[in-house]
Amino acid sequence: MESARHAHPPNLGTLARAYTKILRLRRAGAAPAGGGGGGGGVAPDDDDDAIEKLKLSAKLSEAPMERFFMPEPEKLQFPQHKQKQKQKQKQQQQKASFSEQEEAAEALLASVFASVSAVKAAYAELQLAQSPYDPDAIESADRAVVAELKRLSELKQCFFKKQLPAPPLALPAQVEEQRHVLRTYQITARKLESEIALRDAEVLSARDDLRGAEQRVRALEARLRPGRSLAALDDLHLSGLNPTHFLTALRCAVKSVRSFAKSMAREMESAGWDLAAAAAAAAAAGAGRGAIAPHPAHRRFAFESYVSRKLFSDFHRKGFNVASLDEVGTDWSRRRFFDEFTELKSARAKHFLDAGAPRSPLGRFYRAKYLTLVHPKMESSFFGDLDQRALVSSGRGFPDTPWFAAFAEAARRVWLLQCLFFAFEGEGEGEGEGEGEEGKVTERDRIIFQARRGERFSEVYMESVAENGGGGGGGGGGGTSPIVGFTVVPGFRVGRTLIQCKVYLASGDGRS
Structure with a gap:
């Protein structure tokens, strides 16, 4: 804002000099007339000037003192300044209005x-x-x-x-x-x-439908092949357990063992093995002494004997005498074995290869039997490395391969068979002499057995797996009974029920 112009007050110094001059003029006028040439008079013009100045000085002395002070600024504003101030106020008002509109x-x-x-x-x-x-x-x-x-x-x-x-x-x-x-x-x-x-409900409904379909399939399979499927053991109760149920489970286990033996033979053939030599070695290991060369059409029995011997080893001991399964041998009761059988018999094999399976009793059984059955040289020859064996031995998991899946299914069936085997601690189907106290099945009535090479064939304890023994010799001729070459599947005795072992005859005619 421009500063207003102010009227300057009179100069006091000038007034003082004028007043002094007037006094001098008065003293000169008071001097005696005719002062001669020496006396300097005042010219009329000078007197007039002095009188005017004196009047002016008198007027100034009569003026009020407040007129000599600076006037108030607002009384000295000019029209131009007022116009600018109005414009500024208008701009401020417009700015305030715009701010309100913006808000x-x-x-x-x-x-x-x-x-x-x-x-x-x-x-x-x-x-x-x-x-x-x-x-x-x-x-x-x-x-x-x-x-x-x-x-x-x-x-x-x-x-x-x-x-x-x-x-x-x-x-x-x-x-x-x-x-x-x-x-x-x-x-x-x-x-x-x-x-x-809603999706969870649909999943549960789909699972129920799948479970129903599986039950129908098992029922049809049971009707098609009576006693050949675990579906025949559905709704089984511990009180109604009898040796017929054990025979059904044994047939399923033998079927899985045979399937894995065929898979092993195919891998041997793909790897360029001499199947005749491999079958002879497997048969010799099962015979106990000497060597036997099965008939070319019967080599599969030698491989089945090898797989069965490894999986059924220590079957008569709880937990298969595996160190990592000590709690099975000491803590599991008859009821616990039966519950394990009931829980695992209907589940899919894939379920037992999940992340948590290696820590379960069945998973530890897998690991122990795989490392025993599959030799490192065998796996290296089949697959070119030992990755599957390393994964199994580490305990972190199981291989997701058809080879291991076939092994796991065979091992699971054998595990279920042992669970059912040790569930026969209660009353047997036949009671009478030779049984334990109060008709209970004793350890003597629950056994597993096999025939050694060279033993005479007995229709009571043995069943031939082939119509002709083929190959190996060693049997007597002229109507003598055939002799055993090697055991393919062990036999069992549960109570008074005897289940024959399956053998391959070294010579003569095999009879079932």
């Missing part, structure tokens, strides 16, 4: 966003109420949507008519918007949870 527009925009968020939340709630159908929730959500749409329409009319309401604060509208956004997320989460529950 009103910001609040309006925040209200629009809040209404849109409310519409989204209400629409999400409307969708959620449709499945499952909830008429009350649908009606409530519909009213909320209509109310928010009306509010948006009102805000639109205010904007077009430029009739913005009094500028509220934008912060409450922003808070309301975030609240509706959070509500939308919560509704979406509830919807996803509902969909997950």
